[in-house]
Amino acid sequence: MPVEFIGMIGTKDQSEIRHAAGPVIDRDYVRRFSRAHEDAGFDRVLIGYASTQPDGTQVAAYAAAHTERLGFLVAHRPGFVAPTLAARTFATLDQFTGGRIAVHIITGGSNSEQRHDGDFLTKDERYARTDEYLDIVKLAWTSDERFSYDGKYYQVEDFVSYVKSDQQPRIRLYFGGSSEAAYRVGGKHADTFALWGEPLAETKQQIDSVNAAADAAGRGDVPGISVSFRPILGPTEELAWERAHRILETTKENIEAFRAQWGTKTWPLGGDQPENVGSQRLLAAAAKGELHDRALWTPLAAATGAGGNSTALVGTPETVAQALLDYVDIGATTLLIRGYDPYDDAIDYGRYLLPIVREEVAKRDAERAAAAKATAQADARAAAANAQAVSA
Structure with missing residues (x-):
């Protein structure tokens, strides 16, 4: 089956090697960046989530108004709005964009980042809440009848939404995470499960874990896999x-400003290992060696504390x-691919x-x-020959 390509857009020109300049929301840049991905042939672009950054649904609406075909994968953290409201918000956006919206569920791997927005649940509690949240969101997108839900974190009574997705049967759900809890909840709900780029052997182990979780959840299929x-x-x-080594040296020069920009104090600056399992796994891969398999290069993950998808493919x-x-x-x-020179790299990838x-x-x-x-x-010829032999 055809492979899906996803890029990533932001609201201003910045990366680990490019100091942020200009306003937080640069409308002209968003237009150009979105169109560059569309012209390059990407299927979708990811719009990330952070407690300090613009709202992704609004970014998607603006970018969609200035493109024709490009899809948008909007990162979303359950827990900050009611699931019924989230369902209506995304279904409305999907209608206005002609079915170009998908949602990327990020339960949250950093306690401090979650607390910026007022969420003080533990990681396990967050995943349990996400499970209930997605139960309700999916029902809201697909049920034509009123329904009620009685969970630990959410209770809904006699709800129905008259706004449905432009897509059938509903908006696609992507799901990120690398912990056992992520496998369990994502294996149950995700249409596509998203992983960061580890070596092939470790990635295969994660795929097997996701598929096992999907089977345990009683699904008749398995999620797609994004890397x-x-x-x-x-x-x-x-x-x-x-070029790779130039990018690494510039990243190291910029690391203090880069990590301060995202409000993080974890390794390598703060001395603490990152809380989320995905980052821990990338750092473990980096500790094993710089180059893996055909072209996977890990020093950039090590330099940044693996604060995101940060392993490179070089060549x-x-x-x-x-x-x-x-x-x-x-x-x-x-x-899912994105570059260190975000705009120019998107063009070159295309x-x-x-x-x-x-x-x-x-x-x-x-x-x-x-x-x-x-x-x-x-097989048909063999069956016909056997039938002829029996009749004879």
Whole structure:
């Protein structure tokens, strides 16, 4: 099946190697950045969530008004608004954008970040709350009858929403996390489960855990799998690696300002390991070595304390494409990629990287379809021969 490509947009020009400049919301930049992803052929763009940043639904509405095809994956933290209100908000946005909205559920891996918005539950409590929250949101999107819900965190009485998604049967749910609680809740609810870019063996272990959780939840299917990377491309391998090392050195120079910008005090500056399991796993991969598999490079994760998807794939477009295809081979259905030069990299990914991956995936799909057809024809001929022999 075709692979899905997701980029990421922000409301101003910034990254680990680019000091933020200008207003928090740069409308012209949002327009240009969204259009760059659309022109590059991305299926969707992620709009992140942080307690200090603009509201993602409003960013999506503005960007959608200035694009035609591009989808939007809006990060959302359960617990800060009622699930019934969230369901109506996203369904309304989906209607106005013509079915271009998906929701990325982030339960929250940092206690301090959650407390900025007034949430003082423990991590396990947050996941239990998310489970109830998504029960209600999905019912609100799909039920034509009034329903009630009596949970520990949410109680709903005689509710029905008259605004439904423009999509059928509902808006798609993506789900992020790497803990056992994340597997359990995401395995139950997610249409696509999102992972950060670890080495292939560790990623396969996580996929198996997600699938096992989906099976334990009684699903008849398994979620799609998204894996996130920061590709660093060059016209030659040597130039790609030269660029990667320049990015690393600039990131190290900027790290104090970068982490202060996001309000974090965790490792490497504060001495404390990050609270979320995803970051811990990336740091563990970095501790094992700088280079893994075909092109996975971990020093940038180590330099930043893995405060997000921070492992790179380094090389020519052909090398990075093959590295991405390695993840497709173990079960990835979605590839989330963003660059250190966010705007220019999005353009380059569209020119040089996405076409290679898509062409190879289409080729493999065609070969599998041809093989399946040949097998079916051979089985039919064998069955016919057996029937003729019996009749004789």
